[in-house]
Amino acid sequence: MEKFEKMTGLVAPMDRSNVDTDAIIPKQFLKSIKRSGFGPNLFDEWRYLDHGEPGIDNSVRPLNPDFVLNQPRYQGASILLARENFGCGSSREHAPWALLDYGFRVIIAPSYADIFFNNCFKNGILPIVLDAQVVDGLFQAVAANEGYALSVDLEAQTVITPDGKSIAFDVEEFRQHCLLNGLDDIGLTLQHVDDIRVYETRRKQEAPWLF
Amino acid sequence: MAGKTLYDKLWDAHVVRTQDDGTCLLYIDRHLVHEVTSPQAFEGLRLAGRKPWRVAANLATPDHNVPTTPPENGGRAQGITDPVARLQVETLDNNCDEFGITEFKMDDIRQGIVHVISPEQGATLPGMTLVCGDSHTSTHGALGALAHGIGTSEVEHVLATQCLIQRKSKNMLVSIDGAVGAGVTAKDIVLAVIGEIGTAGGTGYAIEFGGKGIRDLSIEGRMTVCNMAIEGGARAGMVAVDQKTIDYVKGRPYAPTDGQWEMAVAAWRELHSDDDAQFDHVVHINGADIQPQVTWGTSPEMVVPVDGRVPDPAQQDDAVKADGMRAALVYMGLEANTPINTISIDKAFIGSCTNSRIEDLRAAAVVAKGRKVADNVKLAMVVPGSGLVKAQAEKEGLDKIFIDAGFEWREPGCSMCLAMNADKLEPGERCASTSNRNFEGRQGQGGRTHLVSPAMAAAAAVAGHFVDVREIGE
Numbered sequence A: 001m002e003k004f005e006k007m008t009g010l011v012a013p014m015d016r017s018n019v020d021t022d023a024i025i026p027k028q029f030l031k032s033i034k035r036s037g038f039g040p041n042l043f044d045e046w047r048y049l050d051h052g053e054p055g056i057d058n059s060v061r062p063l064n065p066d067f068v069l070n071q072p073r074y075q076g077a078s079i080l081l082a083r084e085n086f087g088c089g090s091s092r093e094h095a096p097w098a099l100l101d102y103g104f105r106v107i108i109a110p111s112y113a114d115i116f117f118n119n120c121f122k123n124g125i126l127p128i129v130l131d132a133q134v135v136d137g138l139f140q141a142v143a144a145n146e147g148y149a150l151s152v153d154l155e156a157q158t159v160i161t162p163d164g165k166s167i168a169f170d171v172e173e174f175r176q177h178c179l180l181n182g183l184d185d186i187g188l189t190l191q192h193v194d195d196i197r198v199y200e201t202r203r204k205q206e207a208p209w210l211f
Numbered sequence B: 001m002a003g004k005t006l007y008d009k010l011w012d013a014h015v016v017r018t019q020d021d022g023t024c025l026l027y028i029d030r031h032l033v034h035e036v037t038s039p040q041a042f043e044g045l046r047l048a049g050r051k052p053w054r055v056a057a058n059l060a061t062p063d064h065n066v067p068t069t070p071p072e073n074g075g076r077a078q079g080i081t082d083p084v085a086r087l088q089v090e091t092l093d094n095n096c097d098e099f100g101i102t103e104f105k106m107d108d109i110r111q112g113i114v115h116v117i118s119p120e121q122g123a124t125l126p127g128m129t130l131v132c133g134d135s136h137t138s139t140h141g142a143l144g145a146l147a148h149g150i151g152t153s154e155v156e157h158v159l160a161t162q163c164l165i166q167r168k169s170k171n172m173l174v175s176i177d178g179a180v181g182a183g184v185t186a187k188d189i190v191l192a193v194i195g196e197i198g199t200a201g202g203t204g205y206a207i208e209f210g211g212k213g214i215r216d217l218s219i220e221g222r223m224t225v226c227n228m229a230i231e232g233g234a235r236a237g238m239v240a241v242d243q244k245t246i247d248y249v250k251g252r253p254y255a256p257t258d259g260q261w262e263m264a265v266a267a268w269r270e271l272h273s274d275d276d277a278q279f280d281h282v283v284h285i286n287g288a289d290i291q292p293q294v295t296w297g298t299s300p301e302m303v304v305p306v307d308g309r310v311p312d313p314a315q316q317d318d319a320v321k322a323d324g325m326r327a328a329l330v331y332m333g334l335e336a337n338t339p340i341n342t343i344s345i346d347k348a349f350i351g352s353c354t355n356s357r358i359e360d361l362r363a364a365a366v367v368a369k370g371r372k373v374a375d376n377v378k379l380a381m382v383v384p385g386s387g388l389v390k391a392q393a394e395k396e397g398l399d400k401i402f403i404d405a406g407f408e409w410r411e412p413g414c415s416m417c418l419a420m421n422a423d424k425l426e427p428g429e430r431c432a433s434t435s436n437r438n439f440e441g442r443q444g445q446g447g448r449t450h451l452v453s454p455a456m457a458a459a460a461a462v463a464g465h466f467v468d469v470r471e472i473g474e
Helices: A027-031 A094-102 A114-121 A132-144 A173-181 A185-206 B006-012 B039-047 B083-099 B114-121 B135-143 B152-161 B186-197 B219-232 B243-249 B258-268 B319-332 B358-368 B387-395 B398-405 B454-463
Strands: A006-013 A079-081 A106-109 A126-129 A149-153 A158-160 A166-168 B015-018 B024-027 B030-033 B058-060 B129-132 B146-149 B163-166 B170-177 B205-210 B236-238 B281-286 B293-295 B303-305 B347-350 B379-382 B430-433 B448-451
Touching: A006 A106, A006 A132, A027 A094, A027 B083, A079 A132, A079 A149, A094 A114, A106 A132, A106 A149, A114 A126, A114 A173, A185 B015, A185 B024, A185 B152, A185 B163, B006 B146, B006 B205, B006 B236, B030 B114, B030 B152, B039 B083, B039 B152, B058 B114, B114 B129, B114 B135, B114 B219, B114 B387, B129 B135, B135 B146, B135 B219, B135 B236, B135 B243, B146 B236, B152 B163, B170 B186, B186 B219, B186 B281, B186 B293, B186 B303, B186 B454, B205 B219, B219 B236, B219 B243, B219 B358, B243 B258, B347 B358, B347 B454, B358 B387, B358 B398, B358 B454, B387 B398, B430 B454
Parallel strands: A006 A079, A079 A106, A106 A126, B030 B058, B030 B129, B129 B146, B170 B205, B170 B281, B205 B236, B347 B379, B347 B430, B430 B448
Antiparallel strands: A006 A149, A149 A158, A158 A166, B015 B024, B024 B163, B293 B303, B293 B448
16 A cells, blocks of 8 residues: 655545445446556546446546536646545445545545545545534635645644645544555554464354354 | 443454554454455455465355346346456456355355345354445344445455454444334334434444334344444444344354354343443434335435425525435436325336345235236336245245236346346436435436335335335235
8 A cells, every 4th residue: 555644735626415435436337356447437427428337438438517526627636625424335445446546645524434434544545534614614715716735744634724724633543554654454464363363262162153 | 330232242252452542453253255346355365475364254145246137038047248247256256266265156046145145044143243345234233243344455354364453433222112103114214213313323333223113123124224224324233132033043054053052042142232231322213103214315314204295405404415405306306395105106126135035025025916017117126135035935926926016026136226237227217226225326327216115115116106005005
């Protein structure tokens, strides 16, 4: 996993609550057996005017000019500003894969669905939780200022606005550590092989029907 | 010291180690695998030169992509015609063969939706931790297990280590107080709960469902309720073990036998919240107040009783919510204040991991018997949850009832719940569906989904519009 320390990026606003993972990456693209290449189909049904299928050339498809990510001012965005319960629904990790492949490294929202939130950290995406009023203020600032960019510092746990205002955010210590260092979870867990073996030995005595 | 909740007990029994910051390594007893969320995980194992930690803990089946058309209509006997879908199922077959994982392949009568086959086989047991790369894994909590969905990175993590890195959730109790009325099903209960707490109401919690309204349910009904815990934001839903749980498990192929059975039952009888257990949040709903439910919008929380009307965004004070409601009405092609029972449907779908078990099919068949699918309904389909459910239904003659009424009788799979196979809605089509998600495009781009119980879906199919199943009788 690519490590995440700090970044400054253009902000794109996704102004609707309960954005589900079916919307982030529709089901027909889940047939892929790869982890990469989902970016062109991020938000496919909102982004294009026609119906998308795997294997077709997305560069010739008609774009929906009303969709936020198609507007010229948000090209190159790497921070997604979102509303409540972002990433709800299906557990598909294809959703963070698509966001990452498109170029998003940070999401800012008042709340996330649990599984999506967890999946982001496994892929080097930082999902930041900020108070709903603060998020509302950011939506207004993005709308009012073309080219609005934020700086994010994971170690300091701050979001810095263009006028230099610092907004603090919380992140679980272990998740922060893994993301800062780009650590592989499996490698970390396998450092505790002995603990797992001890657990299994004890559990086989208590509940042999589970083995 | 306060007593423990069911969730506390399940959690505590599976902690391998705890770090200083409270992050735990949690042992996983059962891992279910399907074709969509596993190929990248197996590839990761191979690239790292790793093997599954405990092969026997895994059970696999293809379900999302499989065709459900009957063999005589060029169905699954010919294999999967979509080459991309076929490759994904073949990849699962190859991965399971390579790593020695038990898989119920497409031509096995035990094949079906992963959340139907595991309890059916006794592979889901009380007291287990169970995970799967699928959000509806919460289903298995109905047996007093701790079960939740995971992403593909965690699928690989469980394969490699038999553990997950987790932090404990908070405890929520949702109590259905008193009995529900006749004609009100498990699906209506859980839709009413989601309507009450909202789709994010359970975020950060593990929900225990309790109260007489839950205890009265069969194990199949409890699975329907726990299945949709995730639609209320909770990764895990669960129900305490009682005699029904133990009777359900007994004699199933993967259930304990001989001396271990008595030992297991003794342990399982402890799987309930203590009387003095403390919950972080408690929700009470009066069972008698729950009516048959129909969703009207594009989120499961957008739900009303069948005798209600489509809500009016003008009456909603919260501006963001009102905007969401307006967008949902546009997508759904509905006007505010329309009576639900005047909304016509184009298709009906009875199936999915929420409602494709034998009890669901029986409930739908009671309504379908001796009636005909209405002329305006283009397609009404029944998709059993597994090959064994299908066989049981055929033994009871349910297939004949459905076919006589004009329903299509299909092969098992996820089907039109998420429309990864050929079963899907066309743009603008309206469907009475027993599945779990009414998101935009979920059942096909532009498709309009209304979530209902199996009896209500069958009633809508024969009436041609939504109708209170209690009014049409048997």
